[in-house]
Amino acid sequence: MTVHDERANAVETTAAPESRDEHLQRIWDRVVGRRAFLRQAGLASAVAVPASAIVASGASAKRLRRAGDEPTEGDFAILRFLCAAEIIESDLWSQYAGFGGQASTERPNDGQNGFYVSALQNLDSDMPQYISDNTDDEESHQAFINAYLMSKGQRPVSLEPFRRLLPSPATGGGSKKVLTNLKRLNVDTSYYLRYRAETNPDFGATFGQAVTIKNQPAIPVSDTETPPGDTITAVPVPNDPVQQRMQAIANTAGFHFGMIEQGGSSLYTTMALKASSLEVLRIVVAIGGVETNHFSLWHDKAGNAVAAPLAGVTDPKTGTTFPNLNTGSEATQTNLILPEPCEFIPGLPACSVVRPTIDALAGARAAVKGLTNDGLFDGQSDDFFDFIERLAREADAATREIG
Numbered sequence: 001m002t003v004h005d006e007r008a009n010a011v012e013t014t015a016a017p018e019s020r021d022e023h024l025q026r027i028w029d030r031v032v033g034r035r036a037f038l039r040q041a042g043l044a045s046a047v048a049v050p051a052s053a054i055v056a057s058g059a060s061a062k063r064l065r066r067a068g069d070e071p072t073e074g075d076f077a078i079l080r081f082l083c084a085a086e087i088i089e090s091d092l093w094s095q096y097a098g099f100g101g102q103a104s105t106e107r108p109n110d111g112q113n114g115f116y117v118s119a120l121q122n123l124d125s126d127m128p129q130y131i132s133d134n135t136d137d138e139e140s141h142q143a144f145i146n147a148y149l150m151s152k153g154q155r156p157v158s159l160e161p162f163r164r165l166l167p168s169p170a171t172g173g174g175s176k177k178v179l180t181n182l183k184r185l186n187v188d189t190s191y192y193l194r195y196r197a198e199t200n201p202d203f204g205a206t207f208g209q210a211v212t213i214k215n216q217p218a219i220p221v222s223d224t225e226t227p228p229g230d231t232i233t234a235v236p237v238p239n240d241p242v243q244q245r246m247q248a249i250a251n252t253a254g255f256h257f258g259m260i261e262q263g264g265s266s267l268y269t270t271m272a273l274k275a276s277s278l279e280v281l282r283i284v285v286a287i288g289g290v291e292t293n294h295f296s297l298w299h300d301k302a303g304n305a306v307a308a309p310l311a312g313v314t315d316p317k318t319g320t321t322f323p324n325l326n327t328g329s330e331a332t333q334t335n336l337i338l339p340e341p342c343e344f345i346p347g348l349p350a351c352s353v354v355r356p357t358i359d360a361l362a363g364a365r366a367a368v369k370g371l372t373n374d375g376l377f378d379g380q381s382d383d384f385f386d387f388i389e390r391l392a393r394e395a396d397a398a399t400r401e402i403g
């Protein structure tokens with residue numbers, strides 16, 4: 001039947017003129033029916049949904065969902081875990097913003113610790129703005145996912161009962177209890193080497209640490225130790241232990257930002273492969289893209305801690321050292337921040353992709369394990385771990401259901 005014939009039939013058999021919504025619904029019903037037929041024939045991937053079906057009005061979009069796009073229990077489990085992860089991200093990012101962000105009308109309490117701000121600005125003069133903006137993004141992610149869950153009759157995710165950790169007493173820490181610990185971290189910096197390599201952890205590749213950061217604060221922990229009114233105007237003075245300490249703390253934050261956001265990039269990609277509803281897939285892919293955007297930014301800034309003129313900082317208390325990684329090797333060269341093509345689909349050429357993206361390395365339980373090893377949950381109670389691990393197990397158990 002041609003479009004012309006179809007229009008003629010519609011005129012002949014319909015008493016009242018068809019509304020736009022009805023027209024779109026009819027097209028969609030035909031697409032769904034044809035997709036089901038082609039799937040049985042193993043040809044579904046050859047079908048494209050017509051643009052007219054995608055640009056449906058709000059009313060017809062509702063009907064499209066009724067036609068078979070309601071989220072599954074697995075979709076809700078994915079979103080519940082991602083929401084918890086976003087609440088955790090919001091908590092840690094808001095701590096960073098309080099110390100080192102950029103104060104604004106929307107975020108008047110950001111950037112309280114001038115000494116920390118000046119050390120961060122040795123990595124990039126725009127660091128405070130980026131920190132506040134990253135925090136905004138995480139807060140929008142968790143608020144959106146919870147709103148979506150509630151719009152579908154699901155209970156929102158809350159970690160408020162676990163907000164029990166004392167904030168850092170240094171200026172910028174505020175008085176509100178927190179969910180996450182940034183006062184003593186083991187930052188996994190292997191991502192720095194992984195994204196410069198042609199091998200992929202999904203196929204067994206392993207990577208060491210670009211910089212060894214153990215038991216190291218990523219935020220100021222004491223005004224006595226690092227007076228908030230001090231500044232570092234250029235590179236820290238080598239024999240000044242106060243400047244060296246604060247710069248090492250800021251450098252640690254720089255590497256931690258990259259660690260957190262590369263984890264988000266892998267987690268969202270891994271969860272996308274489990275989503276069933278197209279709308280949930282859209283949410284997971286669209287937020288995941290922003291996590292990757294964040295990672296790229298922080299990957300660049302972390303590199304400035306291990307390049308001239310800043311390289312060489314050593315924390316006098318912990319011994320953590322940030323060496324110069326521009327040693328002539330592409331494995332560590334600081335401006336090679338865009339992902340190197342690597343193994344992806346066996347038998348096909350190398351491809352520049354997010355990695356890892358398998359459950360064992362990048363699923364929900366892997367994310368909890370990584371953040372636990374980081375020290376982010378130090379001080380949290382057993383009920384917190386029970387709760388987050390249950391959410392993680394349920395998300396990992398989700399499988400893509402279509403049809």
Ligand SMILES: [Fe+2]
Binds near residue numbers: 089138141264291
């Ligand atoms: Fe996020």
Ligand SMILES: [Fe+2]
Binds near residue numbers: 138260261
């Ligand atoms: Fe993030």
